[in-house]
Amino acid sequence: MAEQQRWEAGVNTHENIIFSCFGGLSNTGITSALASLEAVRELGLNKAAVGCLTALPVKIPSVMGKTKAARKVITVDGCPQECARKVAEQAGIKVSKGIVLARGISMKKKPLHEDIGGDLKGVMEYVSQDDVKKAKDLIVKAIMEE
Numbered sequence: 001m002a003e004q005q006r007w008e009a010g011v012n013t014h015e016n017i018i019f020s021c022f023g024g025l026s027n028t029g030i031t032s033a034l035a036s037l038e039a040v041r042e043l044g045l046n047k048a049a050v051g052c053l054t055a056l057p058v059k060i061p062s063v064m065g066k067t068k069a070a071r072k073v074i075t076v077d078g079c080p081q082e083c084a085r086k087v088a089e090q091a092g093i094k095v096s097k098g099i100v101l102a103r104g105i106s107m108k109k110k111p112l113h114e115d116i117g118g119d120l121k122g123v124m125e126y127v128s129q130d131d132v133k134k135a136k137d138l139i140v141k142a143i144m145e146e
């Protein structure tokens, strides 16, 4: 197996980084994660990748370096708590654009615990593919606009 290349300044990396809140307790957070991956699928990994949000508060050097080397950093949050944007900014990252799905595509947050003991469905039944597509389009637009 080839020796793993350690990332450092000057080594190739993804042109843009997306940080998704990935709040798995609600439809909005799950949609932010799926839409971020769909944006990467559409743009290709040269153009964009989903960054390691949890590496930012603990300042993992390679993640900090790749993020700071990115042309744009886009945060994607499900709801107005804006966890991803706040975590990134508290780590000293300059966010080029913060997307909030509750505003950007008018999503209504549905906390999944509300259905426990009642009409609890499968996880993907809380996700609208239409919302994922609309959110993906917003992310792609934010990356592609000058």
Ligand code: SF4
Pocket: 021, 022, 023, 024, 026, 028, 029, 077, 078, 079, 080, 081, 082, 083, 084
């Ligand atoms: S921004 Fe909202 S949906 Fe996303 S992790 Fe935070 S509280 Fe959850």
